[in-house]
Amino acid sequence: MKNIKIVKVTTRMGIFDCVFTSNYPKRGYTVTTPKLNGVVTFGDSEKEAIVMAREAIELHCDCLLMGK
Numbered sequence: 001m002k003n004i005k006i007v008k009v010t011t012r013m014g015i016f017d018c019v020f021t022s023n024y025p026k027r028g029y030t031v032t033t034p035k036l037n038g039v040v041t042f043g044d045s046e047k048e049a050i051v052m053a054r055e056a057i058e059l060h061c062d063c064l065l066m067g068k
Contacts, residue, residue, distance in 0.1 A: 007046075009033075009053045013061045018053045020046065036060050 003022040008015050016036070020029045029049040033039040033056070041056040043049025 007031075007050065007053075009050055009057065011054050011057045011061075013058060016053075016057055020049060031056075033057055 002024055005020050007018050007020050009018045016033050019032045019034065021032075022029055028042055028044045029046060031041045031043065031049050031053045033053065036057060039053075039056050039060050041049070041052040043052045
């Protein structure tokens with residue numbers, strides 16, 4: 001059974017709600033950001049998943065701001 005929860009991730013662009021889905025029975029979390037279509041990442045632990053989500057959101061927003 002998968003466990004799903006919403007985690008607020010603080011970035012330099014603001015605070016984003018991210019959906020953390022546990023990869024039961026395997027380890028780790030898949031993370032999506034509903035307000036930013038296409039932002040998907042993964043972390044072995046919840047702490048690592050938050051770091052990876054922050055990086056993915058900031059990179060995505062930087063690319064949008066640069067027009068790429």
